[in-house]
Amino acid sequence: MGGDPAAEQVAKAAEEVVQRATKEKAPLRIGHLRVEDSAHVNFEDDVLRPPARFALKIEAFDMGELNSERPQGKTDLFLRARLNEFTQIEAQGWASPLAPKPDFALSTSVKYLQLPQLSPYTAQAIGLNIDSGRLQIKADATAQQGELQGVINLVANSLALTPASAEIAGQAEKTIGVPINTALNLLEDSEGKITLSLPLSGNLASPSFDFGDVITLAMTNVVKGAVLAPFKMALLPLNLLVDAASGSAPKLAPITFDANTITPDAQGKTILASLAKLLQEEEKLTVQVCGRTTLQDRTAALAKQALPPESDPIYPVAVADLRAGLGQLAQSRTTAVRQALDEQYGIRRGRVLECRSYFDDQDNGPPRVEIKF
Numbered sequence: 001m002g003g004d005p006a007a008e009q010v011a012k013a014a015e016e017v018v019q020r021a022t023k024e025k026a027p028l029r030i031g032h033l034r035v036e037d038s039a040h041v042n043f044e045d046d047v048l049r050p051p052a053r054f055a056l057k058i059e060a061f062d063m064g065e066l067n068s069e070r071p072q073g074k075t076d077l078f079l080r081a082r083l084n085e086f087t088q089i090e091a092q093g094w095a096s097p098l099a100p101k102p103d104f105a106l107s108t109s110v111k112y113l114q115l116p117q118l119s120p121y122t123a124q125a126i127g128l129n130i131d132s133g134r135l136q137i138k139a140d141a142t143a144q145q146g147e148l149q150g151v152i153n154l155v156a157n158s159l160a161l162t163p164a165s166a167e168i169a170g171q172a173e174k175t176i177g178v179p180i181n182t183a184l185n186l187l188e189d190s191e192g193k194i195t196l197s198l199p200l201s202g203n204l205a206s207p208s209f210d211f212g213d214v215i216t217l218a219m220t221n222v223v224k225g226a227v228l229a230p231f232k233m234a235l236l237p238l239n240l241l242v243d244a245a246s247g248s249a250p251k252l253a254p255i256t257f258d259a260n261t262i263t264p265d266a267q268g269k270t271i272l273a274s275l276a277k278l279l280q281e282e283e284k285l286t287v288q289v290c291g292r293t294t295l296q297d298r299t300a301a302l303a304k305q306a307l308p309p310e311s312d313p314i315y316p317v318a319v320a321d322l323r324a325g326l327g328q329l330a331q332s333r334t335t336a337v338r339q340a341l342d343e344q345y346g347i348r349r350g351r352v353l354e355c356r357s358y359f360d361d362q363d364n365g366p367p368r369v370e371i372k373f
Contacts, residue, residue: 101146127168260300276345291333293356
């Protein structure tokens with residue numbers, strides 16, 4: 001770390017005073033500390049490759065009285081600074097840093113934080129690269145007898161994330177229930193903004209307390225709730241979201257079909273209508289549809305036209321033809337769903353993608369089209 005010589009001298013002197021007072025158990029008293037528009041601190045994290053570099057310009061810093069003989073006394077704090085020229089930081093409030101259990105009430109705002117600068121840290125911590133995005137933060141926090149309570153309000157613009165690996169992508173999907181890009185699309189409003197509110201709580205005096213853990217847990221819970229909210233509103237009243245409470249990734253219930261046809265049954269039509277409603281409300285969302293034919297289709301097909309005896313030379317050909325026909329039926333179901341969403345509900349086909357359709361002779365489930373995020 002490098003920086004302004006004057007600021008470094010002030011910091012060094014303050015550190016020496018605190019160390020001496022702590023060692024000698026002598027009273028510590030600072031009447032007032034002020035740093036004005038001349039302090040520059042440069043940070044370089046050479047643990048990363050390439051190193052991450054940050055330049056902090058302190059425009060104003062004020063700290064009120066600090067007195068070890070009155071450890072419960074409130075020290076007023078104010079900071080206004082710029083990070084890497086464009087990010088505006090402001091914090092104000094009070095703290096009792098010498099109290100046995102920390103007390104404080106602080107409000108902090110950060111504006112125009114360019115998120116790609118933090119990508120090396122998010123990649124290392126959670127396996128996600130930040131390709132683009134700008135963040136504004138408003139945080140209010142208090143601590144009484146070491147018990148933290150607070151909230152962080154975040155507004156992100158044009159956020160784009162990519163997993164560092166396929167394994168990380170799978171882990172992220174398992175955590176929040178849907179792929180990362182789907183989660184971002186659901187969270188964004190019509191202007192491309194993501195607004196989140198993260199509640200904070202914990203015991204600052206606990207040896208196991210970690211701000212990173214608190215924020216990670218809050219972020220995970222908020223993202224889970226925000227991502228699942230559209231599905232709950234649109235689908236849960238009709239019991240169309242499966243595995244939502246099992247701890248695994250939530251999935252949409254499939255569109256079920258009458259056996260050996262491309263016609264959805266009554267439940268399938270209900271799910272199709274709810275899927276259309278979801279896509280109409282979430283304009284950035286895309287889904288995949290995958291036709292499946294099962295043993296029920298095979299049984300219905302054989303009821304119409306039985307196979308010849310296995311001893312008949314034509315038997316292998318008939319079996320191959322049957323399997324081919326059932327495979328084509330699976331594909332036809334995929335096409336039928338895409339057509340219905342387009343022609344009946346106005347959902348353009350570019351938002352409803354195909355995944356592999358097939359016949360599975362070990363599948364005891366209903367004839368269906370599966371829906372994936």
